[in-house]
Amino acid sequence: xxxxxxxxxxDAPPLLAGMFAAIACALCGSFLVLRRMSLMGDAxxxxxxxxxxxxxxxxxxxxxxxxxxxxxxxxVLTSLLSELVHxxxxxxxxxxxxxxxxxxxxxxxxxxxxxxxxxxxxDADCVLYxxxxxxxxxxxxxTLAGLLSLEALSTLPHAVQTLxxxxxxxxxxxxxFFKELRxxxxxxxxxxxxxxxxxxxxxxxMTLVAITxxxxxxxxxxxxxxxxxxxxxxxxHLFCDRLGSLLIVATLAAILASAGGYAAxxxxxxxxxxxxxxxxxxxxxxxxxxxxxxxxxxxxxxxLRLRVATAREDMLGALWRLEELPTTGDxxxxxxxxxxxxxxxxxxxxARLAFHRLxxxxxxxxxxxxxxxxxxxxxxxxxxSRILFLSFRGGGGEQRIVLTEAGxxxxxxxxxxxxxxxxxxxKILGLRPDHVHDTAMTLxxxxxxxxxxxxxxxxxxxxxxxxxxxxPEDRS
Amino acid sequence: MMxxxxxxxxxxxxxxxxMDLIRAAFEVxxxxxxxxxxxxxxxxxxxxxxxxxxxxxxxxxxxxxxxDALSHAAxxxxxxxxxxxxxxxxxxxxxxxxxxxxxxxxxxxVITLQIINTLPRVKEDAAIGSVLSxxxxxxxxxxxxxxxxxxxxxxGLNRFIFGQAASMQINEVWVILALxxxxxxxxxxxxxxxxxLCFDAGFxxxxxxxxxxxxxxxLAVVTMLTVAGLHAVGAILMVALLIIPPAAARCWTDxxxxxxxxxxxxxxxxxxxxxxxSAVIDDVPTGPAIVLGCAILFIISLLLAPRRxxxxxxxxxxxxxxxxxxxLARGAMR
Numbered sequence: 065x066x067x068x069x070x071x072x073x074x075d076a077p078p079l080l081a082g083m084f085a086a087i088a089c090a091l092c093g094s095f096l097v098l099r100r101m102s103l104m105g106d107a108x109x110x111x112x113x114x115x116x117x118x119x120x121x122x123x124x125x126x127x128x129x130x131x132x133x134x135x136x137x138x139x140v141l142t143s144l145l146s147e148l149v150h151x152x153x154x155x156x157x158x159x160x161x162x163x164x165x166x167x168x169x170x171x172x173x174x175x176x177x178x179x180x181x182x183x184x185x186x187d188a189d190c191v192l193y194x195x196x197x198x199x200x201x202x203x204x205x206x207t208l209a210g211l212l213s214l215e216a217l218s219t220l221p222h223a224v225q226t227l228x229x230x231x232x233x234x235x236x237x238x239x240x241f242f243k244e245l246r247x248x249x250x251x252x253x254x255x256x257x258x259x260x261x262x263x264x265x266x267x268x269x270m271t272l273v274a275i276t277x278x279x280x281x282x283x284x285x286x287x288x289x290x291x292x293x294x295x296x297x298x299x300x301h302l303f304c305d306r307l308g309s310l311l312i313v314a315t316l317a318a319i320l321a322s323a324g325g326y327a328a329x330x331x332x333x334x335x336x337x338x339x340x341x342x343x344x345x346x347x348x349x350x351x352x353x354x355x356x357x358x359x360x361x362x363x364x365x366x367x368l369r370l371r372v373a374t375a376r377e378d379m380l381g382a383l384w385r386l387e388e389l390p391t392t393g394d395x396x397x398x399x400x401x402x403x404x405x406x407x408x409x410x411x412x413x414x415a416r417l418a419f420h421r422l423x424x425x426x427x428x429x430x431x432x433x434x435x436x437x438x439x440x441x442x443x444x445x446x447x448x449s450r451i452l453f454l455s456f457r458g459g460g461g462e463q464r465i466v467l468t469e470a471g472x473x474x475x476x477x478x479x480x481x482x483x484x485x486x487x488x489x490x491k492i493l494g495l496r497p498d499h500v501h502d503t504a505m506t507l508x509x510x511x512x513x514x515x516x517x518x519x520x521x522x523x524x525x526x527x528x529x530x531x532x533x534x535x536p537e538d539r540s
Numbered sequence: 541m542m543x544x545x546x547x548x549x550x551x552x553x554x555x556x557x558x559m560d561l562i563r564a565a566f567e568v569x570x571x572x573x574x575x576x577x578x579x580x581x582x583x584x585x586x587x588x589x590x591x592x593x594x595x596x597x598x599x600x601x602x603x604x605x606x607x608d609a610l611s612h613a614a615x616x617x618x619x620x621x622x623x624x625x626x627x628x629x630x631x632x633x634x635x636x637x638x639x640x641x642x643x644x645x646x647x648x649x650v651i652t653l654q655i656i657n658t659l660p661r662v663k664e665d666a667a668i669g670s671v672l673s674x675x676x677x678x679x680x681x682x683x684x685x686x687x688x689x690x691x692x693x694x695x696g697l698n699r700f701i702f703g704q705a706a707s708m709q710i711n712e713v714w715v716i717l718a719l720x721x722x723x724x725x726x727x728x729x730x731x732x733x734x735x736x737l738c739f740d741a742g743f744x745x746x747x748x749x750x751x752x753x754x755x756x757x758x759l760a761v762v763t764m765l766t767v768a769g770l771h772a773v774g775a776i777l778m779v780a781l782l783i784i785p786p787a788a789a790r791c792w793t794d795x796x797x798x799x800x801x802x803x804x805x806x807x808x809x810x811x812x813x814x815x816x817x818s819a820v821i822d823d824v825p826t827g828p829a830i831v832l833g834c835a836i837l838f839i840i841s842l843l844l845a846p847r848r849x850x851x852x853x854x855x856x857x858x859x860x861x862x863x864x865x866x867x868l869a870r871g872a873m874r
Contacts (some may be wrong), residue, residue: 102669103605110776152850153842155787158665159604163787166780167835170828177823287612287680291673294666301661335684341677348656348670358660
């Protein structure tokens, strides 16, 4: 299977490197996001540069133990120096991080130029963009079964192996210290009171981030590391309320973005590192749209439902008030046309939806002439087209609409709440009678039965509202 | 005036290899070390001055890192501008097209930031970090496309990341002068409004002023500066020029107008220091050197500023301890 072999040799290493880097960063980065320290990730990923250069001078290669130690030291140093600048210089926390990391980064760049002759493998471009594309696996096995041998796997490029270890380290540490990390993230004061050491946890987290950052550098460069640290955590937080599921969703988002970005880059012949970053952005926007409770679409639907319910209750109130008008003998109960009813609550899309809901809940029915209930011959049509017909044409704009018994009960509750509120506002709060109608119009929609009856007790079961209208009795 | 430049062009050609370091520095600072360094010195000093002034308001308004996001977000604009203009047959590298393109994308970045901020669970720092890195990644992708279009010559678009102050041309100095001039003028014209915005935005709103418009004006000014400074010090280091001089100035005074002036001076002096160091020492890139120049001023301010500096507070501490001891002794003797 030469395609497979070719894939393993050329595509698998950068793909795996990117995915492992994304997973490792997603894990420790989620804690940064939760603790509102996202920009510390940005700061550390810039500030580790001098640490890397220092260690590189000592050991002459990247991603070895001295480099990680150097990076860890710089990670903690960045955090400490930011605190120092914040306390001593009275600079706000975000700006003090900016001061520290730009200075450290500049030191790193200058140092890099100074050792220019020796740095065959380390230059500013590599640090910025990473080297993902250039990893290859010459000794890749030729069969699927060959992948299962440890010997074959040990010939994977150095970067991939390092990142795999980084993932494992992250998982192990997070599982071991889950309780401590969780408490320190959400309630450091309680953590301290209980005897945990939040300061230690903080330093440990910074170290973990610094080490993961350095491991990911070689694969994806420093700018993308920032995206990998922050975006998965944000996505997880949008979907989940519990820390465990947050971490899982973050990992999934990381895998999706890195694999998708790599694939898109390979197919469209674009820079793969950049495409992973762009894909992270797309995942973020997607999550923002579809997240069940907090996403934009969910909020839009919630708001729509609320507005439709309010409009429906307004319609009920209007129909009830029409029924209250005095009628003599022959004149039928005034029933508004559907068109007028919709217009009365403001018209438009919301009114049409509200009207449809009104009829669907059986709270009102269209009538023909002489008070007969009729559906204008639609009963013969199949259900689907009837629903369509109703919802798009509102059952005919000229049809007269009348409350059903169910509707009357509901309308009674709404109008009772309205008039009780008006009484309360005038009698208890001392507002002027001509000022209370609009407020009551808003309040009536958020008054449930319990609140309504407490209102009634509060105004001593008044019989009429300040405008003289009778307050409907409670018949629930 | 087109000038001959050194090959690597991240550092300035030192005037003469054998000259004594200090004499060389002096020559650079007094604009006598050749037209190249003179231009760079002038340009960066102007930039430092404008950044110091504007950055003071940014710092007080706690918007410093939004400037970071803005400068990173401008990168895709540069690349896209290059691609579009080159495809349309024009000179893709001309600043005339690239700078507006950078500005547009910078503003897009800030708008995206505001949109993401409307999501309830996303904190502001996470939003800034996300926008910053994703836009930058987009810039890298577009840069890859642009590099392929740049037939033959290496696309100097990478300079927008690190900056290449050493290869600054006189026309770029005009750009800095123009943009920096407006950028410095606006805070002066709207000083009262901006001052209130920084210290009591609620009161400003109650007076009927639109904090949105004022914030927008501030951000517009920062965009202009970022765009002007992009090819001098690069995206990554722009935020340093906007934060460090004002933070240093803050140590010296409690009055806003004094802080603004001192920040401007520090910005200019820091730039001068950096440019000089870059000119006389080998292998020192100019952008980072400027940042370190400002950093030196910052550290000096932290230590030596009259009331808020570390040394001053230590002396004050010792004095009050001594006074307390004296009082205790007096009290014990009664």
